[in-house]
Amino acid sequence: QQQVKQSPQSLIVQKGGIPIINCAYENTAFDYFPWYQQFPGKGPALLIAIRPDVSEKKEGRFTISFNKSAKQFSLHIMDSQPGDSATYFCAASKHSGYALNFGKGTSLLVTP
Amino acid sequence: EAQVTQNPRYLITVTGKKLTVTCSQNMNHEYMSWYRQDPGLGLRQIYYSMNVEVTDKGDVPEGYKVSRKEKRNFPLILESPSPNQTSLYFCASSTPGQGGSSGANVLTFGAGSRLTVL
Numbered sequence: 001q002q003q004v005k006q007s008p009q010s011l012i013v014q015k016g017g018i019p020i021i022n023c024a025y026e027n028t029a030f031d032y033f034p035w036y037q038q039f040p041g042k043g044p045a046l047l048i049a050i051r052p053d054v055s056e057k058k059e060g061r062f063t064i065s066f067n068k069s070a071k072q073f074s075l076h077i078m079d080s081q082p083g084d085s086a087t088y089f090c091a092a093s094k095h096s097g098y099a100l101n102f103g104k105g106t107s108l109l110v111t112p
Numbered sequence: 113e114a115q116v117t118q119n120p121r122y123l124i125t126v127t128g129k130k131l132t133v134t135c136s137q138n139m140n141h142e143y144m145s146w147y148r149q150d151p152g153l154g155l156r157q158i159y160y161s162m163n164v165e166v167t168d169k170g171d172v173p174e175g176y177k178v179s180r181k182e183k184r185n186f187p188l189i190l191e192s193p194s195p196n197q198t199s200l201y202f203c204a205s206s207t208p209g210q211g212g213s214s215g216a217n218v219l220t221f222g223a224g225s226r227l228t229v230l
Contacts, residue, residue: 002154006154009152041223043116043202043204043223043224044221046218046219049218098160098206099145099157100157100219101157102147102154102155104152
């Protein structure tokens, strides 16, 4: 049973666009929501993460928006670049990062 | 360089031939974990270990074994591989509190091991 549902499965945007990836969860015990970025041939790497006590977190061009009441969170990439083309995974954990439950991933392509 | 090292990176084997995928980390991390990545299914946890001699099942443990005799090593064992275990495998490690402002654990992943079982 997938505990974190991620959409869309794939996304194509032009350079400078703002891709948005959405995730939803059911377990209210989750207390940590990271996003991982994976380039082809590499392992995933932490991009940005948020705790449920804040509604938004920005790091550079990447922003997480968190809606606790709706049990949803999303990743926004401002001024997207071709180098952002990668697979993005949202995840959730109820043990501050242990035993992460990953979404199925979104393949993002940013065209020049 | 701080890293998680997996070997082999690529392997083609046949049904029933026991194999081990090694994982080693040089960051003195307590927590280690194995994931498999399949198209359309994302990353699913196989086993994890909170520390030496402490292991537990993840979401898809069937057909796999692990051991944690040393802090740095966490091998994944397929006693009798089957074609449905054809996948991309990732080892990861972390330690408490390395997550910066979020204070959570940050997984460091290896580069992956692509396994094909014929």
